[in-house]
Amino acid sequence: xxxxxxxxxxxxxxxxxxxxxxxxxxxxxxxxxxxxxxxxxxxxxxxxxxxxxxxxxxxxxxxxxxxxxxxxxxxxxxxxxxxxxxxx
Numbered sequence: 001x002x003x004x005x006x007x008x009x010x011x012x013x014x015x016x017x018x019x020x021x022x023x024x025x026x027x028x029x030x031x032x033x034x035x036x037x038x039x040x041x042x043x044x045x046x047x048x049x050x051x052x053x054x055x056x057x058x059x060x061x062x063x064x065x066x067x068x069x070x071x072x073x074x075x076x077x078x079x080x081x082x083x084x085x086x087x088x
Contacts, residue, residue, distance in 0.1 A: 001047050005068040009038045010087055013054070013061040015045050020077050021060045030080050037087045062086060 014021035032039050044051040064072040072086050
């Protein structure tokens with residue numbers, strides 16, 4: 001898997017076994033409907049090298065990239081409004 005490096009991207013680091021990550025599904029689905037920002041979900045179990053590169057230690061973890069550089073990070077369950085605000 002490659003992380004999108006152009007424009008603004010919201011990365012969600014998660015895992016199939018993570019309850020809070022599963023709880024975020026409907027929120028991230030709505031985020032994709034309402035936002036033009038690229039969204040990428042990254043499974044920390046299968047993509048552990050990428051998770052390590054970004055220093056992810058807790059999930060769910062949301063990281064915003066702008067042209068490949070990290071500009072924001074939030075941990076835990078987020079509301080739709082919080083995600084939309086995060087990518088502004």
